[in-house]
Amino acid sequence: xxxxxxxxxxxxxxxxxxxxxxxxxxxxxxxxxxxxxxxxxxxxxxxxxxxxxxxxxxxxxxxxxxxxxxxxxxxxxxxxxxxxxxxxxxxxxxxxxxxxxxxxxxxxxxxxxxxxxxxxxxxxxxxxxxxxxxxxxxxxxxxxxxxxxxxxxxxxxxxxxxxxxxxxxxxxxxxxxxxxxxxxxxxxxxxxxxxxxxxxxxxxxxxxxxxxxxxxxxxxxxxxxxxxxxxxxxxxxxxxxxxxxxxxxxxxxxxxxxxxxxxxx
Amino acid sequence: xxxxxxxxxxxxxxxxxxxxxxxxxxxxxxxxxxxxxxxxxxxxxxxxxxxxxxxxxxxxxxxxxxxxxxxxxxxxxxxxxxxxxxxxxxxxxxxxxxxxxxxxxxxxxxxxxxxxxxxxxxxxxxxxxxxxxxxxxxxxxxxxxxxxxxxxxxxxxxxxxxxxxxxxxxxxxxxxxxxxxxxxxxxxxxxxxxxxxxxxxxxxxxxxxxxxxxxxxxxxxxxxxxxxxxxxxxxxxxxxxxxxxxxxxxxxxxxxxxxxxxxxxxxx
Ligand SMILES: Nc1ncnc2c1ncn2[C@@H]1O[C@H](COP(=O)(O)OP(=O)(O)OP(=O)(O)O)[C@@H](O)[C@H]1O
Ligand SMILES: [Mg+2]
Numbered sequence: 001x002x003x004x005x006x007x008x009x010x011x012x013x014x015x016x017x018x019x020x021x022x023x024x025x026x027x028x029x030x031x032x033x034x035x036x037x038x039x040x041x042x043x044x045x046x047x048x049x050x051x052x053x054x055x056x057x058x059x060x061x062x063x064x065x066x067x068x069x070x071x072x073x074x075x076x077x078x079x080x081x082x083x084x085x086x087x088x089x090x091x092x093x094x095x096x097x098x099x100x101x102x103x104x105x106x107x108x109x110x111x112x113x114x115x116x117x118x119x120x121x122x123x124x125x126x127x128x129x130x131x132x133x134x135x136x137x138x139x140x141x142x143x144x145x146x147x148x149x150x151x152x153x154x155x156x157x158x159x160x161x162x163x164x165x166x167x168x169x170x171x172x173x174x175x176x177x178x179x180x181x182x183x184x185x186x187x188x189x190x191x192x193x194x195x196x197x198x199x200x201x202x203x204x205x206x207x208x209x210x211x212x213x214x215x216x217x218x219x220x221x222x223x224x225x226x227x228x229x230x231x232x233x234x235x236x237x238x239x240x241x242x243x244x245x246x247x248x249x250x251x252x253x254x255x256x257x258x259x260x261x262x263x264x265x
Numbered sequence: 266x267x268x269x270x271x272x273x274x275x276x277x278x279x280x281x282x283x284x285x286x287x288x289x290x291x292x293x294x295x296x297x298x299x300x301x302x303x304x305x306x307x308x309x310x311x312x313x314x315x316x317x318x319x320x321x322x323x324x325x326x327x328x329x330x331x332x333x334x335x336x337x338x339x340x341x342x343x344x345x346x347x348x349x350x351x352x353x354x355x356x357x358x359x360x361x362x363x364x365x366x367x368x369x370x371x372x373x374x375x376x377x378x379x380x381x382x383x384x385x386x387x388x389x390x391x392x393x394x395x396x397x398x399x400x401x402x403x404x405x406x407x408x409x410x411x412x413x414x415x416x417x418x419x420x421x422x423x424x425x426x427x428x429x430x431x432x433x434x435x436x437x438x439x440x441x442x443x444x445x446x447x448x449x450x451x452x453x454x455x456x457x458x459x460x461x462x463x464x465x466x467x468x469x470x471x472x473x474x475x476x477x478x479x480x481x482x483x484x485x486x487x488x489x490x491x492x493x494x495x496x497x498x499x500x501x502x503x504x505x506x507x508x509x510x511x512x513x514x515x516x517x518x519x520x521x522x523x524x525x526x527x528x529x530x531x532x533x
Contacts, residue, residue: 056433057436057437058433058436058437075436076433076436076439077437078438078439081437082434082437084433086428086430088428088431088434090431090449090452090453091453091529091530092453092455105435105438105440105444106439133530135529135531135532136532153438
């Protein structure tokens, strides 16, 4: 295998605060290849967001190594675009200005920023809403602007923390289709956190399942479904089998977390 | 939300109201209270020394207006509040922003500000007179003591409520610290800061009048004290009305300006 885009080795994170210490991650190993889409699932509180924050450079690990293109991650950078669960659109800027804001910060001229922003608004299907303020947009539209913004300055890697978690089921499906569509055309390395196993299987090349806290990678399930992915695939036996496999891995963790370990026998 | 028919929506949680309806209700309340006042005095229920009639108050105000006294008193008070409030605001803003943004500065400044804030402003009056005499400087000082410390804490809270992810967004865009502060934190906190200033302006009015009541040779508060000496209850009432109107007018003006400035927050 070629050198991975993101490589995580024996990564650990311990939070020390006034309320005590929390070991959030311990011995995490994970490689994400160039242009690979990896879904990360796990029970609540197992350390998914912590892992993503470390990859984004917003947190530092307590031990182990994390590298992008072979170089240690020492802080946030324009080579990684982050899509947060909260939409994080700046409310005083229009949809298009929010995208331009990122482009200007990444050093583009204002003319260049304007034209790239317009292209990306079209990419996420928001032509006609360029001049709308975030308060006027629905949740799904806001998240589309956030995706457009993260894609616009061409990061090598996209880090997404439950980006569709706050959306209703129907909007969520649309967003998943939009994201696979964009990803299949543009190819980009993606780490995608979700609670939703179906979403993970539908979107990913591989799904990584984490253990309960302290989080490790418990299992990696390759998703050998053909691309382009279609929503109708969710009904196929292959999809169902993969869904089942991921679900089983998580289920034992969530039962253990709830103190039902015996129920597994 | 349940759909409310007719006027029921005005008294339902989260209900909506149209601007005309709001104005109508507000004006009606003033009208009713004014009528009650009028009726009470017209019926002779209370001695005019305690409660003068609206007519008496208005004619006194008319006199004072014609002689230029009212305008002079208003002018000097407005001058004092404007300058006092501006001085306080101009110093409070950077400090509030600083301690809202950096925990180290918060630890250094916030407890001290909180400590002073709990000292009653009125207790500073003798001290301020001792320090600066009874001129305008003393009025500025009292307004400052009464509003500055509150403003610092309010602005600090406003800045602290900026979502952490907004700052993280700036970080992932590799923006330098000061640009995150200027380009993300400040604009994000601005609507709330504007509201804080509006609220603190109300307090500033109170402290000004307190200062003028205790030691002054001019201004609305001063005129009220002299009126007390001559049992001019109608003048006291008149000036209270003026103070109320000035306060209401500035508050509404700031609210209106805020809505204009931060129009983007409203769903059209
Ligand atoms: N800044 C912090 N200080 C202290 N503890 C923290 C901090 N951030 C996270 N933790 C703890 O680390 C653990 C992992 O948190 P994390 O947010 O990564 O979980 P998660 O897998 O993303 O959960 P969810 O699915 O609910 O979002 C939790 O127990 C959490 O309380
Ligand atoms: Mg999380």
